[in-house]
Amino acid sequence: MRITGYRTLTTVQHWGRPVGDANGVIAEGVTEVPVVLVETDSGLTGVGLGPHEGIERVFAAIEGEDPRAVASLYDRMLDRVFKSGHAGGVFGTIGALDTALWDLKAKAAGEPLWRTLGARTNAVPAYASALDMGLAADELEAVYQRYAERGFTAAKLKGGLDVEEDRRRLELVRDVLRDASPGVRPALMLDANESWSRKQAVRHVAELERGLDLTWVEEPVRRWDADGLAAVGRGVRAAVATGENLTGLEQYRPLLAAGAVDVVQAGAVWGVTHFLRVSVLAHAHDLPVSPVGSQPNPLAHAAAAVPNHLVCELQNLDQPFGLDVDVEVADGAVVLGERPGIGVEVDEAAIAAHRASGDWRAPAGPHVRPGHAGRRLVPLLRP
Template sequence: MSLSHFRITRFQFARDRVIGDSQVRADDVNVAALELVSESGEVGLGFIQTLFNPLPDQQEIESVFEHEVWPSLKGNRAIALVHRVNRPRGGNQRAYSLPFHEAVQVALWDLAAKEAGLPLHVLLGSRRNRVKAYASGLDFHLDDDAFVSLFSHAASIGYSAFKIKVGHRDFDRDLRRLELLKTCVPAGSKVMIDPNEAWTSKEALTKLVAIREAGHDLLWVEDPILRHDHDGLRTLRHAVTWTQINSGEYLDLQGKRLLLEAHAADILNVHGQVTDVMRIGWLAAELGIPISIGNTFLEAGVHMAVALPEVEWLEYSFQNFDHLVEQPIEIRDGYAYAPDRPGHGLVLSEKARGEWSRPRRLARSELGAAPENPRLPAK
């Protein structure tokens, strides 16, 4: 059935911990639920998220969406829109005024799968229903005690792979964090590091050698240098034969394609834009390049993870979003499980809509206590 109308619900609340990396820091959540509704009453759900600044008031979000996005969706069927190919020419090649891109793709695919009566991962061609998950701390701004507590908990509930943030101005602090991680996770665990482009190419080589000489084995280093430095990334690939270069997180679809064509990554990092991920995933499979699924909102990326043959890992970061939906994605014993419910399986919680919606932008001081995070120990 054709799309008939949309709903947007704005949320804003405190995080249960400060998250971030060598470049960013955030202690609140700014997100809006986008619901695309068909004539049959089926609903496709996606989330509009900003990390750095609060979203404008809900009325403004709705107005921008109605003028910039809705005309291309209204009256069309979701299954047709997810496969539509546009010509990126001239003024048509531009970003929306607000970050709608991922939310629209996720909502359309959710709705298309529901109307087909299939779980999204089945519609995408999955041959399995689970993928290995690694525990990612987003831990750069945590003190050592909080760092140890987070990763100790992750290890206690079955994770066997862990990614920490590095790229501190004091390299000794990065080395200390790696040593601390050893104290709280099982011997033989997989370890990844992420400097978030904090290093230059030569600096990255020097530091990766130092990390190895300090006795730390790495499964991969993620975004060690600038995203467009294909020559530097390619040099690192050939120089650090004992680990892998994971890159692509910050690149759009075209940028990811250019990264692959430059042979500048051992592993391609993708996120939550379903159509884009499937297209670049097919290309990566042609080239034999593995894919990792980075953080996706409420772990919706598990559907793409189990549908793409090159994906071995999905990132999980213990963020307190679960209260927004009726039933979160199941993660246990170090695996994320794709639900067998129609669509992506995430339905906006009416309780959350009532208790946590914030139609008007609030100051950080007005947010109050963070919602409970059931996947972390109570504080």
């Protein structure tokens, strides 16, 4: 089997609600979902999820190769763009192609990826995460009620702009989860998305911890600030989680060396091989790993196979338009199916006919950092 070509397309996720964080909110709740399809001479097509930036240059590293040599091809892609390969867009393109190669490897074996990777079970523990910064109280309650009905007892909320508002929202979600699962103590997490300074982070979280038990606080300061993350970890009871925006093991090493992270995260868009390598690095430091991303999340297959997986983020209970995913969500877990590969089938014709569009990088959205982030002296309900 040899790789012969690729196709790219972009579909959308209809969230049905505003989505965002402390940096910004997409009010219309429609975002793009880029897809990469890798073609082979065997007739099998691999599906990858992630950006297309610089794909012509990256694809040249794998064209004509056997897609089953995934680990070697991943390194070939990094080598081909070694001066820009660890930048966001290009690293994401490598991740999308890498996921498509893993999809092909499992399809060639006639089995789901979780089985190819050696997992013993297809049920992956998950937590609810609704990108909920733009939701009013009644909307917030309705969204997490849907999760609670699927057996979720853990949730991560967006926050960081107003401590009393964060307290009210965390308490509301705690009560929703607790009422749906009597006798179970819900796990609550707060994600600040790099919006605080070190002192702001400690003061904000310490105030919340006077009445709440937070499992972790996520990205309290900038992603590369090893000393700052370690200082936050010393100043609060909650664990510190970070890593979703790190691209490459060399970016994790300073954080691990400084004892700056308690829960090691990896973004779904960076690919399966990246997650597997991050998991090994975290395991060597006796740390748990947690994949971050929306549905469908191919990293759930890899999470099922690593010994130190803690819990997987689930941002939406619905799938992007035109994607059929062999997965169920039940009993607080992502239950992977038996369809070969990552379990994603793409309706290209339907996607081509669908006119909707969305952009995570819209000026008011969460992917654009406000100029005053980390320098707020008074509470703000919106950035």
